Amino acid sequence: MKNIHYLVIIFILLTAFTCEKEHLDFEKYGSVSGIILDGETYTPLEGVLVVSNPASTSTITNSEGAFVISKITNGDIAITARKKDFLTNSVSVAVYEDENTAINFFMLKDEREVGSVYIYEPVPGNGAVDQRSSFTFTWNVDQENKSKELDYTVYLFESNSTVQTIVGESLITNEVTVSDLEANTTYYWYVVAKFEGHNVANSPTWSFKTATDFE
Template sequence: MKIISKYILAAICFLMLSCGGGGESTSENPSAAVLIAPVNNSECLSGQDVSETQSKVTFEWNPADFTDAYTVYIKNLNTQITTQYEAGAATSLEVTLAKSTPFSWWVISKASGSTQTATSEKRKFYNAGNGVVNYAPFPAEAIAPGNSSSVPGPTVNFSWSGSDVDNDIVQYELYMDTNSNPSTLKGSTPSENLNGIPVSANTTYYWKVVSKDQSGNTSDSPIYQFKSL
């Protein structure tokens, strides 16, 4: 009987290992959350006033599959400072933010049984200000040349992405030189690109884009850099 019992025990162990009984996780990886509010490229009017300069904004998203917790990231597009907030298993979060200020936000989904995470789309919005009837454009975002990239000369093509709550951008100005805060205007255009800008070989350049709307409001992009080859 002892010999038979040993064979039965060995068979059970074999079956457990072959069926994943050796401790392998069978959990699914989390999926990306679908954002609800604030709406992309919009003015957020639903916030609750806290003071003359701040209001509470409620962020909402749909539940993501195989997700136990969410982290919300909110970026002040004027200061380029990103703050993260732990929302736990909730699918909404109330945050106090500065008024008349552009922000972007996104959500990361996490699962306790997985080392993987999933990132939602990124959205932009303006937190409504008292008596504001026309907002400055959102700061433009670089497309090319990429930040800290190396590009061949003797000329460089620039492109960026611009957006505006009021949809009334009329002009972009490209500034570029070798100073960390570039002040040399290289050209103005109503489109989101400017091509054929001359550069010197083996030189580090800094550049930014100033967006201007029909009411005269302006916004500066972050400062980007690249090296010409």
């Protein structure tokens, strides 16, 4: 009888080990690295807290503005950057098994507090593909203090680029048209809200990819 009990216990342990092994094998990991720059001076930002979500992994940029998160579960994640006296910025990226995803993005100084300003619902949507060489960006804004008249500046840069282009400045409407984009290229863009010339909020950094061929 005791032998039967021992066999049952061994069977349970082996089953648990097999399930755990399968669970471990199911988890696939990649990595994310990048450089964070001051969006106005293009100098590297040291001491930026970089957090991934989901995964809740964090790190700090070095003197060259660089960071590496070496083990992230594959899939779509958000990378958020925070630093005192700067507007928080975030970018959504795709992480692939055994591959490194390289990103560069920019942070702007928080120059004046004007209550909560939330910029959302971009068009094209984040991760959009097959975009034309010319089209119109749009976005929505939720503003706590509507008595403050805001204007918007829109920044655009190519994947892995450390140089960005202003495609719209001092805009009083939530749209801007871009043109002459390169084919088969991944672009990132974000919107900065300003009050009386001072940065008060920025959107997440969104991405899209242009079509392989423009007809």
